[in-house]
Amino acid sequence: MQLPRNPVKALVLRSLRPQRRGAPVGRRDVLLAVAVCALQTVMVLSASPGNGRFPTLFGWTLLTCSGALLVLRRRAPWLTVLGIVVCVGPYHAQDFSHLAAVPGALVALYSMAVAGPPLRSLATLCGIVGIMVTVMSSAGKTHELSDMLRSSGWIVVCVLFGETVRLHRNYLAAVVERAERAERTREEEAARRVAQERLRIARDLHDLLAHSITLIGVQTSVAAHVLVADPERLDREAVAKALESISETCRGARAELRTTLEVLRAGDAEGMEPLPGLSGLPDLARSACDAGAHVELSVGESAHALEPAPAVGAAAYRIVQEALTNAVRHAGPAVRVRAVVEAVGEALRVSVVDDGPDGAAPAPGEGAGGPGGFGIAGMRERARSVGGTVEAGPRAPGPGFAVTALLPARPSTSALASSAAPRGALS
DSSP states (O other): OOOOOOHHHHHHHHTOOOOOOOOOOOHHHHHHHHHHHHHHHHHHHHHOGGBBBOOOHHHHHHHHHHHHHHTTTTSSSHHHHHHHHHHHHHHHHTBBSGGHHHHHHHHHHHHHHHHHHHHHHHHHHHHHHHHHHHHHTTOOOGGGGGHHHTTHHHHHHHHHHHHHHHHHHHHHHHHHHHHHHHHHHHHHHHHHHHHHHHHHHHHHHHHHHHHHHHHHHHHHHHOOOOHHGGGGGGOOOHHHHHHHHHHHHHHHHHHHHHHHHHHHHHHSSSTOOOOOHHHHHHHHHHHHHHHHEEEEEEHHHHHHHHHOHHHHHHHHHHHHHHHHHHHHHHOOOOEEEEEEEETTTTTEEEEEEEOOSSOOOOOOTSTTTTTTOOOHHHHHHHHHTTOEEEEEEESSSSSSSSEEEEEEESOOHHHHHHHHHOTTOOO
């Protein structure tokens, strides 16, 4: 059940509904009934002669039944009141000790008022007073009517006290339930943010390590091919270039991984290096070219003039990085790739298209038949985090693969909030 945000409103709604009944008879109910019966017995024995005559066996039976019915006060409060009225009516009609029957009736009325609803309690109270007035008027005891009305004030006070207790309990229950619901919401939100943080960390590590390791693998294959293909005419310059590319890729990966770990340990990104953006795309293209790919990169002036938000620039950078990694991995190191970043209205369009394998045997472990990964899913998550979209699939017609992303230069607040991670989240 979802409660209103306002506890007072919840209190009003609860007061209009009866409380859950049907509770089993407990030990305290039996003890209370026994205590009331004992109290009524003491009141009969200590009553003055002017308070009514001493009960007969029939009177004792009615008085005892009125107290014993209290064992049902929580299971059926209204029926308990009705049963006590049935017992007390003949008891008073026989002019037995009047005060002795009061404790059981007051406890029953209080229990009924606590159980609610208030309309039934008020109707029952009016009905009891009305019956008392009618009986006394028909019996010709109008001179005692004023005394009876004054004594019935205890009945009204008892019902009002029960209503007060019920309202207080409902208010506390509403506050407690609201606090528990808020706690559950906080726990669910914390779990959601932790899961989102894990996805972000996994995505960033994937982008970093997959790109770097793929390039290192390709460059190592190139160096091994040069060493094995023709040892008699070793191209030392080609080997040195391949090894230098490997070293450069390792240094870049190590620096970016160090920045990532510093963000995780520090808990925030203050003082860390800025997010990668459009300005880092030439370095990506250069590292892919060092691995043997032929990359044509075009970043239009309109894209820089658009001044996309840092999160958008980082998303474009990671999408191009993953597209280049997939092209080198699945199409071979000599793949031809065209990457274009341009402005389309108030959005960035990122297009990365490769021509597929060139017919030569791909490097070991880098062929098109390699196992699939999470690259495309990661690109879609990147785009979705800033309110954009990604389309990826084979080119039609012709061989190759195409990735096209459309990213708003100024993502909406809702898009950023839905993907916002807690302190220490990676971008």
